[in-house]
Amino acid sequence: MPVTIKDVAKRLKLSVTTVSRALDGYDDVAAKTRERVIRVASEMGYAPSRAARQLRRQKTEAIGYIMPTIKPRFADPFFSEFIAGIGDEAASRNFDLVVSLAPPGEEAERAVYQRWVQGRRVDGIVLSRMRVNDWRVRYLSDSKFPFVAFGRTQLPIDFPHVGVDGESGMRELVAHLIERGHRRIAFVSAPADLTLQVDRMSGYRSGLAAGGIPVDESLIVEGNLTRDGGHHAAQQLLSLAKSPTAIIGANDLTAIGVMRAAHERGLIIGRDLAVAGFDGIESAEHTHPPLTTLNQPVYDIGRQLIHMLITVIEEGTLAERQIMLKPELLIRASTGG
Amino acid sequence: MPVTIKDVAKRLKLSVTTVSRALDGYDDVAAKTRERVIRVASEMGYAPSRAARQLRRQKTEAIGYIMPTIKPRFADPFFSEFIAGIGDEAASRNFDLVVSLAPPGEEAERAVYQRWVQGRRVDGIVLSRMRVNDWRVRYLSDSKFPFVAFGRTQLPIDFPHVGVDGESGMRELVAHLIERGHRRIAFVSAPADLTLQVDRMSGYRSGLAAGGIPVDESLIVEGNLTRDGGHHAAQQLLSLAKSPTAIIGANDLTAIGVMRAAHERGLIIGRDLAVAGFDGIESAEHTHPPLTTLNQPVYDIGRQLIHMLITVIEEGTLAERQIMLKPELLIRASTGG
DNA sequence: CATATTTCCCAAATCGTTTTGGAGTATTAT
DNA sequence: ATAATACTCCAAAACGATTTGGGAAATATG
Structure with a gap:
């Protein structure tokens, strides 16, 4: 005792x-x-005793993060980066980080959020992988519970977040590919309910438009942000009669799956086929050839978000509520650089 | 309210x-x-209210995990796998997972463990990246605080853990390389205080001995389990007068760094140089060429550990306290397979 | 019919802190 | 010398649940 x-x-x-x-x-x-x-x-x-102090002070000095992950596992390095960021910043402010995992959109997810909010389990919550119509935002906002998010929604609700401009990023990437001479540029998308998908897709489309290239719908196939999804989609794209000369993945994992499928067909990436991703995960530097990608500073965004969240928790208000970052185009050998 | x-x-x-x-x-x-x-x-x-319930019941229904990570960031996919495993299992048992990050071995690390133990912040703790002389084990054991670990120590303390037999794994890997005709097999090690290093290194040595190959100390260089460490070490190894024909990394990240250095020198991996790792992280399947590695089921081990921990917490005892798994040798193209 | 046994509910104590509202002394000012 | 002003300290009341140890009413038993 x-x-x-x-x-x-x-x-x-x-x-x-x-x-x-x-x-x-x-x-x-x-x-x-x-x-x-x-x-x-x-x-x-x-x-x-944390419990006694929490009870008396009516705060937990803990912030919560629920990874939106599909069972039975997830393996997107994006999350380790992100957790490292929010974890480091939280730890340095003496806040604990409570994490749980729940499949997005389902009953289980709602249950965890409710338990934490109603049970006053944490003082604030960090959201990621935002959906265009995100019930979490509605719920937390209605409950007046402090939260911040990595990404936007399309709801008419104002909340503190850090976003990365996927649209302009994609536009830039498409321009780069066009400049390299590509005309048949495919896109392996993410699930349609994600904000990042909406943004990146619209950047893809407007990038093509800017280059005077009509969109060929058969060159757009849906992935799921995983390697396997990219692999699958690429197999489909590469067996098209008029197959693409460049493939963009909605994220790096997807692009890595695409590269694998191309390898399997004996294509030399960077010469026979250009491939690019989005995220800037570390392993994208180490693929063969290295992957062209749009880098977003996930670690720093994580820290920034926690900083914002703790301000909201402690001051109840926040000066700069919305921050929009531009991703950085890293041109590497996978697009013939 | x-x-x-x-x-x-x-x-x-x-x-x-x-x-x-x-x-x-x-x-x-x-x-x-x-x-x-x-x-x-x-x-x-x-x-x-969680706090009120915790105070009264004298338990938190939370388990803690402190990532032993070097500032300012970490990016080993090992951790995402592991967190996914312990997180999933904890969530399915209605336990929260509290995580923090602390640089191994330093004062800050000790402070977090103490806060959690003394402040009864969590009901039990999961340890990973065990050190041969691990103060955490001594401390938790002395405090009679429930904990489980991924890996062993060399302390004369009996505690519940799941281990992976790095020694026999490495021996098998070395045998595989020798059978492929390699005689100059290098090893990029991990920090010397880690148990995994002791095990894997001794497997490397005894593997060579079994093949009748004397150990050449110049072929052993220290890494730090990161890509950069592997990259660095490989540069050194490849500029040796009598450079190796095969390089084993203490983990996959190291091996990926090695591959990068080899690429930079224009070596074709699998033909001019064999490379192998340890861990079986997912991205090892997607390197070019795919990486030979010793796979350990990190996700499942995580689940298993939480299962054990919750049993200890709830029953106070545990039948099977030590579990030893054998890693599975996955032979891929990086060793000319 | 009197007594035992269920059945269903509750008052009060407790967990370990923090906070409120003083209450004694000692010191300084007048 | 007396009043005013610090300094130090503390008893008791929260915080919001769970648990203990009954107690009254309803039902069963002899």
């Missing part, structure tokens, strides 16, 4: 009040007493 | 006791009453 504040008080022949106040740095306890308290408390290995 | 059990009781004109017991499924409340309670409680959106 761990040592409580009462044990410390008894040992010091002081009241728990004084011990508590000494430890919390109030100035109504004599310097000498405070010293004694601090020394003895640490000698006894005292640390306040 | 969220709805408390008192609000529910008042609305129902019942005592909080009865509401609490009805919700908790005690049989000393009339079926009809229970129904009413459940209905109204859910109508009002009541969920018990």
Whole structure:
């Protein structure tokens, strides 16, 4: 049984009040007493009970993140980057990070959010992989629960978030490919309910338009942001009668799957086929050849989001509520660079 | 302000006791009453305060994991796999997963562990990346705090863990390379204080011995489990007068860095140089050429560990305390397969 | 009919903190 | 010397649940 504040008080022949106040740095306890308290408390290995403190203070000093992941596993390095970012920043502010996993859109997901919000499990929540019509935003906003998000929605709700301009990024990428001489540029998309899909797709389309190339719908096939999805889609694209000379993946994982399918057909990437992705995950540097991609600083965005969230939690308000970043086009050998 | 059990009781004109017991499924409340309670409680959106419940029950229904990661970021897909495993299993048992990050071995790390243990922040802790002389094991064991680990230590302390036999795995891998005709087989190691390093290194040595090949110490260079570490080490190895024909990385990330260095020198992997890793991360399937590796089922090990941990927490004891798995040698094109 | 046994409910104590509202002393000002 | 002003400290009341130990009413038993 761990040592409580009462044990410390008894040992010091002081009241728990004084011990508590000494430890919390109030100035109504004599310097000498405070010293004694601090020394003895640490000698006894005292640390306040989180539960008791939370109950009394009505806050948890914890922030929550629910990974929108499909069972039975996920493996997108995007998430490790992101968790590293939010985890580092949270830790440095002495907040705990509580994570759970739930399949997006289903009942289970709703249950976790509700448990955390109603049960006051965390002080705030971080959202990612936003959907165009995202019930999480409606729910948290209705509940007046502090939250921030990586990405936007199409709801008429104003909330703090950091976004990456997928549209302009894609436009730039398409321009790059056109400039390299490509005319048949395919796109392996993400699930249609994701905001990132809407943005990136529209960038793809407007990029083609800007280059005077009509959109060929047969060159757009749906993936699911995984390697296998990209692999699958590419097989389909590459067996087309008029197959594409360039394929863009909605994210890097997709692009890596595309590269694999191309390899299997004996195509030399960068020469026979251009491939590009979106995200800038580290392993995209190490594919063969290295993958052209649109880099987004996921780690830093994570930190930034936590910073914003803690401000909202502590101040109740936030100056700069919406931040829009431009992804950086990294041209590498996979597009013949 | 969220709805408390008192609000529910008042609305129902019942005592909080009865509401609490009805919700908790005690049989000393009339079926009809229970129904009413459940209905109204859910109508009002009541969920018990975690903090209050924790305080009273003296347990948190949360388990902790502290990623041993070097600032300012980490990117080993190993961790996403692992978190997915422990997260999924924890979620399915209705436990929360609390994560933090701390640089291994430093004061900050100790501080987090102490806060969690003394502050009764979590009911149990999962350890990974074990060190041969791991203070965490001593500390948790001394504190009689429930924990499980992925990997062993060399301390004379008995604790529940799942291990992967890195030694026999490496031996098998070395045998495979020797059989392919390699005689100059290099090893890019991990930091020396890690158990996995001791195991894998000793498998490397005994594998060579079994093949009648004397160990050439110049072919052993230290890495740090990252791509850059592998890249660096390989540059050194490949500029040796008598450079190796095969390089084994202590993990897949290292091996991927090695491949990159080889590419840069114009070597064709699988023909001019064999490369192999350890871990079986997903991106090892997608390198060019695909990477030979020793696969360990990280996701399943994570689930298994949580299962063990929750058993320890709830029953106080555990039948099968030590589990040793054999890694599976996946021979792919990077070793000329 | 009197007594035992269920059945169903509740008041109060408890978990370990923080916070509120003083209450004694000692010091300073008048 | 007295009043005013610090300094220090503390008892008791929260916070929101769960659990203990009954108690009253309804039902069963002899």
